[in-house]
Amino acid sequence: MLMINILGALLIAAIIYWFWLYKPEQTQSDDNKVKVVVNNGVYQPGHIKVAANKEVELIFDRQDSAPCAEMVIFPQLDISKTLVMGDGNTIKLPALEAGEYDFHCQMQMYKGKLIAQ
Ligand SMILES: [Cu+2]
Structure with a gap:
């Protein structure tokens, strides 16, 4: 019973961390060409x-x-x-107006943001 409570508390902590506390890594690109690693539930940089x-x-x-x-x-x-395994996934986006653009997987577990400025 105690074990179940501990697991439950850990799960809640993990959920809180995931949705409220996790701050994605940031990057700034000068040539508008950025590599994004997709692993462990996060885009890096996000x-x-x-x-x-x-x-x-x-x-x-x-x-x-x-x-x-x-x-x-x-x-x-x-x-x-659709992404294949490895780094052979190049996505070309048109010139963007200044603003924020979300990107995510189909279930929105992986989430990232593109900031054009
Ligand atoms: Cu997903």
Whole structure:
């Protein structure tokens, strides 16, 4: 019984960490070309700053074979792509107006943000 309580408390702590406390790694790109590693439930970096009004190239390196990691979706841009294992996933985005653009997997467990400025 005690064991179950401890597991429950750990699970709650993990959920709180995941949804409220986790701060994604940030990166800033000068040439608008960024490599993003997909593994362990996070995009690394998760927050990507790029220059606005300039085409963006993202190279996704998928290390997680779970189906959850299979697709990346940019809802505001109406772009989605199925990712193969490894780093052969290049996504070219049009020049973006300044603003924030989300990207996530189909279940929204993996979440990232593109910040054009
Ligand atoms: Cu997912």
